[in-house]
Amino acid sequence: MQVIYRVQAMSRDIEARARAIAVEQSVEMPPHALRNRRVSDHILGRVENIVADGPQHHRVTIGLSMETTGFEAGQLMNMLFGNSSLHPDMELIDVDFPPSAADAFGGPRFGIEGLREQVHAGLRPLTCTALKPQGSTIDELARLAGNFAAAGIDIIKDDHGLADQASAPFDTRVCAIQRAVTAANRATGRHSLYAPSLTGGPRRQLAQLQSARDAGVGAILLAPMISGLGALQELTAEGLPILAHPALAGAGRIRMPLLLGKLFRLSGADAVIYPNHGGRFSFSPDLCHDLADTLRAPWPGIAASIPVPAGGMNPERVDELVDFYGRDVMLLIGGALLEAEDVAAAARSFVDRVAAMEART
Amino acid sequence: MQVIYRVQAMSRDIEARARAIAVEQSVEMPPHALRNRRVSDHILGRVENIVADGPQHHRVTIGLSMETTGFEAGQLMNMLFGNSSLHPDMELIDVDFPPSAADAFGGPRFGIEGLREQVHAGLRPLTCTALKPQGSTIDELARLAGNFAAAGIDIIKDDHGLADQASAPFDTRVCAIQRAVTAANRATGRHSLYAPSLTGGPRRQLAQLQSARDAGVGAILLAPMISGLGALQELTAEGLPILAHPALAGAGRIRMPLLLGKLFRLSGADAVIYPNHGGRFSFSPDLCHDLADTLRAPWPGIAASIPVPAGGMNPERVDELVDFYGRDVMLLIGGALLEAEDVAAAARSFVDRVAAMEART
Numbered sequence: 001m002q003v004i005y006r007v008q009a010m011s012r013d014i015e016a017r018a019r020a021i022a023v024e025q026s027v028e029m030p031p032h033a034l035r036n037r038r039v040s041d042h043i044l045g046r047v048e049n050i051v052a053d054g055p056q057h058h059r060v061t062i063g064l065s066m067e068t069t070g071f072e073a074g075q076l077m078n079m080l081f082g083n084s085s086l087h088p089d090m091e092l093i094d095v096d097f098p099p100s101a102a103d104a105f106g107g108p109r110f111g112i113e114g115l116r117e118q119v120h121a122g123l124r125p126l127t128c129t130a131l132k133p134q135g136s137t138i139d140e141l142a143r144l145a146g147n148f149a150a151a152g153i154d155i156i157k158d159d160h161g162l163a164d165q166a167s168a169p170f171d172t173r174v175c176a177i178q179r180a181v182t183a184a185n186r187a188t189g190r191h192s193l194y195a196p197s198l199t200g201g202p203r204r205q206l207a208q209l210q211s212a213r214d215a216g217v218g219a220i221l222l223a224p225m226i227s228g229l230g231a232l233q234e235l236t237a238e239g240l241p242i243l244a245h246p247a248l249a250g251a252g253r254i255r256m257p258l259l260l261g262k263l264f265r266l267s268g269a270d271a272v273i274y275p276n277h278g279g280r281f282s283f284s285p286d287l288c289h290d291l292a293d294t295l296r297a298p299w300p301g302i303a304a305s306i307p308v309p310a311g312g313m314n315p316e317r318v319d320e321l322v323d324f325y326g327r328d329v330m331l332l333i334g335g336a337l338l339e340a341e342d343v344a345a346a347a348r349s350f351v352d353r354v355a356a357m358e359a360r361t
Numbered sequence: 362m363q364v365i366y367r368v369q370a371m372s373r374d375i376e377a378r379a380r381a382i383a384v385e386q387s388v389e390m391p392p393h394a395l396r397n398r399r400v401s402d403h404i405l406g407r408v409e410n411i412v413a414d415g416p417q418h419h420r421v422t423i424g425l426s427m428e429t430t431g432f433e434a435g436q437l438m439n440m441l442f443g444n445s446s447l448h449p450d451m452e453l454i455d456v457d458f459p460p461s462a463a464d465a466f467g468g469p470r471f472g473i474e475g476l477r478e479q480v481h482a483g484l485r486p487l488t489c490t491a492l493k494p495q496g497s498t499i500d501e502l503a504r505l506a507g508n509f510a511a512a513g514i515d516i517i518k519d520d521h522g523l524a525d526q527a528s529a530p531f532d533t534r535v536c537a538i539q540r541a542v543t544a545a546n547r548a549t550g551r552h553s554l555y556a557p558s559l560t561g562g563p564r565r566q567l568a569q570l571q572s573a574r575d576a577g578v579g580a581i582l583l584a585p586m587i588s589g590l591g592a593l594q595e596l597t598a599e600g601l602p603i604l605a606h607p608a609l610a611g612a613g614r615i616r617m618p619l620l621l622g623k624l625f626r627l628s629g630a631d632a633v634i635y636p637n638h639g640g641r642f643s644f645s646p647d648l649c650h651d652l653a654d655t656l657r658a659p660w661p662g663i664a665a666s667i668p669v670p671a672g673g674m675n676p677e678r679v680d681e682l683v684d685f686y687g688r689d690v691m692l693l694i695g696g697a698l699l700e701a702e703d704v705a706a707a708a709r710s711f712v713d714r715v716a717a718m719e720a721r722t
Contacts, residue, residue, distance in 0.1 A: 020641070024641070026494075026495075026522070027493065027494035027495065027496065027522075028493055028494065028495075028520060028521075028522055028695075028696070029493050029494050029695065029696035029699050029700075030696055030699070030700050032700075033696070033699050033700040034494060035501075036494075036496065036497055036498070036501060038496065039494055039495075039496040039497060042496065043494065043495060043496030043528075044494075065496075067496075067526060067527060067528070068495055068496070068522065068526060069524075069526075070524045070525045070526040070527070070560070072524060072525060072560060072561050072562075072565070073562075074560055074561060074562070074587045074588060075524040075525075075560050075561075075587075077587055077609060078521065078522065078524070078560075078584065078587055078608050078609065079522065081609060082521060082522075082584065082587070082608030082609055083521075083608060083672075085608070085609050085610065085611040086607060086610070086611030086636055086642050086644075086672075087611070087642065087643065088611070088643065089643075132388065132389060132390050133387075133388035133389065133390050133395060133397075133400050133404065133405075134387075134388065134389075134400075134404060134429055135388065135397065135399065135400035135403065135404030135426075135428075135429070136397055136400060137397070140396075140397060159389060160389075160439065160443060160444075161387070161388075161389055161429065161439065161440065161443075163430075163431045163433060163435075163436040163439070164431045164433065164436075165428060165429060165430075165431040166428060166431070167404075167428070199431070199433060199435055199436050199439075199591065200433050200435060200436075200591045200595070201433075201434075201435070201563075201589065201591035201592040201593070201594055201595030201596070202562075202563035202564075202566045202567050202592055202595060203563075203567065203595055204433070204591065204595065205563045205591075206563050206564065206567075223439065223443065226435045226436075226438055226439055226443070226589055226590075226591075227435060227589045227591065228562065228587055228588045228589040228592070229587075230560065230561045230562035230565065230566075230587075230588065231562040231563055231589070232562070233562055234561070234562030234563060234564055234565065235562070246447060247439050247443030247444060247446070248438060248439065248442060248443055248446050249446065249447070250446040250447030250448070250449070275447055280381070280385070281447050281448065282448065282449065282450075283447075311444075311447075334389075334390065335389070335390035335391055335394070338390050338391070338394050339390075339391050339393075339394040
């Protein structure tokens with residue numbers, strides 16, 4: 001794979017610096033002390049290219065062996081930026097993967113088309129909302145979920161702050177919420193999915209997964225930068241659509257279209273949530289476009305992930321958002337529905353606005 | 362808990378900004394729309410303090426409920442910086458935990474004293490080295506481990522780049538390396554521990570853990586920012602000392618003494634590896650002091666973690682490092698031993714220099 005970093009360095013220093021990065025992100029020891037010829041030839045990173053990129057900055061392309069990732073998503077992160085993340089003057093910009101990466105990682109199991117099938121949607125955008133606030137009782141959350149499902153919202157996800165707190169322990173909560181969603185689906189004939197948030201270390205995550213499956217949930221929410229990208233990759237084997245949440249993802253010097261776009265997609269996220277422009281966060285329209293394009297761009301062997309712009313959105317923006325993103329998008333509106341006096345009516349109005357998009361050319 | 366952020370904002374804007382942070386990191390919805398009184402009173406974050414901190418910057422202290430963490434380390438990260446990490450003008454500076462945090466999280470199971478007992482060390486610093494490079498055969502790695510153990514190095518860890526690659530698959534590798542270390546221990550009467558690196562999602566991590574236990578390993582290496590702090594917290598129940606590696610930890614706008622010091626320690630790391638000053642990385646002496654102090658500072662109910670300065674260290678620096686850190690330190694020297702013509706002799710000389718420290722007052 002070809003890994004592109006942006007590095008702050010003077011021109012006279014950049015070649016040595018680039019060689020140091022190639023070592024740091026591969027064998028991590030002095031190259032002259034390598035005793036195994038295969039390691040020098042195939043594992044040691046190589047400087048492929050250096051170009052100036054603004055005052056005292058360079059773009060450095062390093063060739064790293066895919067073999068070093070063991071084809072595991074956490075280890076991939078490690079090889080891309082593990083130690084180099086500790087250098088404050090470096091950013092991880094992009095990765096060009098060889099075709100073999102698609103086979104080895106597999107990407108989203110459902111992708112945009114699979115998600116449309118799960119919720120029985122045609123060509124319209126998909127809708128999504130969040131159960132919140134944390135601290136609510138299970139009854140409150142289940143009632144809210146029932147209202148959202150009755151309104152026909154496609155995916156009802158846990159707020160990413162909902163974990164396994166005393167106010168609404170995971171097992172009981174997930175069971176009650178799924179029951180409310182199932183009842184609403186039965187009444188409407190629609191196919192809303194509930195996506196609980198999996199948290200915790202390996203044992204707890206697996207226990208929650210089992211419990212969620214037993215409750216009959218239709219999707220899963222995960223924050224890969226908190227749970228690890230390895231967890232995301234493993235979850236794809238479970239046969240449930242996966243929504244990825246960007247919590248803790250912004251703390252890095254990793255370009256967002258690479259991290260949330262390419263890497264989350266390669267690791268298997270069917271849907272990727274991110275802060276839309278014009279909301280509570282500072283992502284620019286260009287960045288949002290770039291990210292959405294990366295999630296949906298052709299990638300042989302890897303299904304497209306659906307972009308899920310979020311963060312302070314409201315139903316009045318539906319038309320504008322669809323103009324901006326097209327119809328391969330899932331619109332996530334949370335707080336703005338809860339602010340309405342009649343939450344159920346606000347949710348219905350959101351669903352109706354989006355349904356009207358199907359008719360548009 | 363009291364959470365301190367550094368925020369870029371004009372004086373006239375900072376109060377509103379601070380309130381927005383308190384909402385973002387707790388209920389994540391408009392406070393006026395909260396319908397449950399307990400949530401407004403106990404879950405909604407509170408602005409506790411705002412002080413100017415340089416031109417156009419402020420330190421904002423937000424009170425967040427410990428209950429929202431569910432006392433799970435991944436969710437703790439989420440509540441501290443999940444969404445706010447997406448704001449490029451914010452840094453997470455520090456957290457003051459209430460006494461209840463120590464009971465709930467527990468911290469390191471061994472700590473400095475426990476580690477000393479495991480390797481039968483007196484008051485001298487501990488020694489550590491790494492098996493590398495990745496890409497080596499299992500035989501090469503096992504032979505190296507045997508040499509290091511024969512030299513009496515306390516903890517021999519996998520290089521953090523070693524995962525589960527085809528060149529040295531986890532199960533076979535760990536078994537072979539542990540056998541070499543056990544044989545050397547039997548010959549020397551010493552107690553070197555081998556710490557393999559656990560990687561992957563939940564299922565793979567648990568399978569590796571089981572395999573490592575079956576092989577009889579004496580410690581575990583984990584990169585919590587890749588595997589998740591929840592994995593670190595869960596591992597403490599396994600009864601094995603845990604070394605935490607800082608891979609991917611530097612990409613953030615989280616102050617290092619908080620992340621590697623307080624949070625890794627609270628989550629259970631017995632030993633915390635970090636780049637020392639004067640090596641390949643740019644940590645300053647002050648930062649290293651601050652980090653080491655945070656790992657060892659009195660914290661009722663939480664054992665001290667041992668600081669493990671690393672990253673381009675060499676045996677010539679032993680005296681200087683012990684002058685700097687005192688004897689409650691584990692010195693990690695990797696590449697510099699491998700560079701020596703006689704690796705075993707270099708390792709013995711490292712061990713001897715450190716052993717001589719026991720005599721010093």
